[in-house]
Amino acid sequence: xxxxxxxxxxxxxxxxxxxxxxxxxxxxxxx
Amino acid sequence: xxxxxxxxxxxxxxxxxxxxxxxxxxxxxxxxxxxxxxxxxxxxxxxxxxxxxxxxxxxxxxxxxxxxxxxxxxxxxxxxxxxxxxxxxxxxxxxxxxxxxxxxxxxxxxxxxxxxxxxxxxxxxxxxxxxxxxx
Numbered sequence: 001x002x003x004x005x006x007x008x009x010x011x012x013x014x015x016x017x018x019x020x021x022x023x024x025x026x027x028x029x030x031x
Numbered sequence: 032x033x034x035x036x037x038x039x040x041x042x043x044x045x046x047x048x049x050x051x052x053x054x055x056x057x058x059x060x061x062x063x064x065x066x067x068x069x070x071x072x073x074x075x076x077x078x079x080x081x082x083x084x085x086x087x088x089x090x091x092x093x094x095x096x097x098x099x100x101x102x103x104x105x106x107x108x109x110x111x112x113x114x115x116x117x118x119x120x121x122x123x124x125x126x127x128x129x130x131x132x133x134x135x136x137x138x139x140x141x142x143x144x145x146x147x148x149x150x151x152x153x154x155x156x157x158x159x160x161x162x163x164x165x166x
Contacts, residue, residue, distance in 0.1 A: 008084060011048070014076050015113045018046035022155045023107040024036065025120075027050045027086055027100055030062035 035148040037072045043156055047075040050085045052101050092117045095132040102126035103133070104144075106151050122151045 015023060036047070049070060051063035060079055067077040080086060089100035105120035112118065124147050129135040139147045 011050070011078050011085065012113045014046075014048060015107075019112055020109050021044055021046045022109060022152075023046045023048060024152075025048045025050070025089075025105045025107065027052050027080075027089060027103050028066070029054045029058050029101055030051045030066040031055055031057040 033070055033072075035145040036152055037070070037074070039149055040152055040156075043074075043152060045074055045152070045156075047072070048078065049075060050078045050080050052080040052083055052086045052099070054083075054086075054099070054101050088117055090132065092119065093123070093133065098132045100125070100127075100133070104148060106155050108155060121155060124148070124151075 015025075036043075036045070047070075049067065051058075051066060053059065060081070063077070063079045070077070078085070083099050086099040086101050087097075089103065089105070090096070090098040093100065103123065103125040105123040107118060108121045124137045124139045124144060125133045126140055126144065127133045127138065129138050
């Protein structure tokens with residue numbers, strides 16, 4: 001599932017909600 | 032990434048966040064949806080960044096003010112929070128051309144990148160009971 005439209009709040013929420021875990025972030029071009 | 036991390040560590044208790052950023056002329060929402068389908072794993076959450084907001088925030092946090100980070104991979108240890116600015120990653124690597132803003136010491140491609148990704152998972156998960164490698 002994709003959270004759309006540059007949603008910093010949704011991203012921060014997902015990032016912070018998983019703070020008990022190791023988090024891996026990748027920023028990629030889809031093509 | 033699918034093979035380097037998700038398949039290599041099928042039970043690693045990681046949260047994987049993928050930001051699909053618009054950098055090339057062919058990048059758009061439809062392409063992001065197609066690419067996200069290639070990383071089908073319950074540990075992965077996908078985001079779409081048409082305005083490069085995340086890319087710029089990540090670059091700024093790595094001393095790349097005014098630049099955009101992409102083709103970049105970052106690990107964050109448990110406990111750190113993203114408040115107004117991104118926290119410092121515990122390890123990271125990129126595929127940007129060495130002469131770019133990003134530190135060339137973290138430049139990796141091909142098999143070197145795969146090995147560095149695997150090494151980072153092992154290091155970060157060591158003694159955290161989240162590492163159950165497939166191999």
